[in-house]
Amino acid sequence: MSEGRSSRRSSQAITMGMVAERAGVSPMTVSNIINNRKRVLESTRAAVMKAIDELGYVPNFAAQALASAASIRVGFLYHNIENAFLSALLVGALSGTTRKGAQLLIRPYETLDLDIIRNELKALIRSGANGILLGAPVCEMLDELGRDAFDVPLMAMAPGAEVVGVPSVMIDNVAAAREMTDHLLAMGHRRIAFIRASPEHLVRASRYEGYSDALAAAGIVIDPTLVVDGTMTFESGLAAAAILLNRTDRPSAIFASTDDMAAAVVSVAHRMGFRVPEDLSVVGFDDSPIAIKIWPTLTTVRQSGSAIAERATIELIERLRAPSIRSLDPIYLPHQLVHRGSVAAPSAARSRRIAPVR
Incomplete structure (x- = not known):
């Protein structure tokens, strides 16, 4: 040779x-x-x-x-694959890359530690990702992560509010929460409690804003003791429900920021002897699989994680193939109120006292 x-x-x-x-x-x-x-x-x-x-x-x-014509690589950073909404995002991203003839590279991160996330993002880029899809809350932490350190296009999926400087595909969380609260008000509820999301998620503020706006428009002054914090998990919903339902002046309806927390409220209500929805109405957000696995099935806000991720993936690929596309305006997809069996008009029976749950 x-x-x-x-x-x-x-x-x-x-x-x-x-x-x-x-x-x-x-x-x-x-x-x-x-x-x-x-x-x-x-x-x-x-x-x-x-x-x-x-x-x-x-x-x-x-x-x-x-390669520039076909083999674009899209990175996807994920956490907690058992989360139903995340699974839907992955399905949507896979569908989008398949439709556009691109490759999907996925990489996990273990905790919400800035250094860990930063290193995993850089590892995705080193592995050949031409652009990266980011779900919440990572897409909402870019200022802390130092977005200038990542010299590939980024796309936010389902942030709780507009992410400055990054294009995103999302629903209008404020409008959705307002519509759900309006629905409870239309059913006759006036003491409506709210379980907020984790502080690191923008939906904590946006969904609470929609709830607050609806009550204000109805002339109802918010009772701060009816607003309880959660961490978007079933376990945190159990704790929040116990606080709200052990009150002598308990609410007639509880709006939880996620379906997991709403399902926990239903569980606690059953254990305390309350009937849902006759004694207590419960609503959630996301329309995750748990919404139809509990009894009664859950009235909730539907946002399609797969549709959001598929649209975000296609948008990112089109930007990679046509760098002249530079708009940062968020793309809003429709949401839907899904009416099921967990809501009814308030009952006079809600004033009865049940043994506390610890």
Whole structure:
């Protein structure tokens, strides 16, 4: 074998990812520099060219042209795969990449630690992700993470409110919570309790805002003791329900910020001897699978995680293929109030006292 052929085979074994790792940048940055697609710092360009020279990398422009036409890689950072809404987001992202002929790269993070999340995002980029899909609450933490550290396009999925500087696909959480509260008011409820979401989620504020707006429009002054904090889990819903239902002046309806917490309220109500919905109406948010697994089935707000993720994925891929698309305006998908068996008009029986639950 000649020296020239051996050298050529060696250079072909060197990948753009290896160059990116040597230069300490993302593969997209290497691609932009090689193809003169984007202005970069001269120090960055110098580092990439030095890595190319040291590794003997020879760009395969034919392969790059083919890849740019079809093989876009979309990164997806996830946590708690057992969460039903997250599973729906994954299904939607997979559907979107399949429809657009792209690849989906997924990577987990263990906790909401900024350093861990930052490192996992960078690992996704090093593995070849051209753009990244971010669900809540990570998409809502970009200022703390330092968004400038990630030189690939980002897309937020189902944030609780608009994320400044990042395009997103979402529902109008304020409007949805307002409509659900209006529904309870129309049924005759006036003492409506609210279980808020975790502080790290923007839905804590947006869904509470919708609840507050509806009560204010009805001329009802919010009783702060009827607003209880949760962490969006079933367990936190148990604790919140115990606080609300052990009151002598308990509410006639409870609006929980997630279906898991609403299901917990129904469970506690049953244990205390209250009938749902005759003695207590309960509503949730998201229309997750648990909404139809409890009795009575849960009245809730439906937002389709799969539809949100599929639209977000397609939008991100289109932006990657047409960088001239730069709008940061959020894309709002419709929500729906799903009426089931957990809501009825308030009953005079709600004033009866039941033995406390601990």
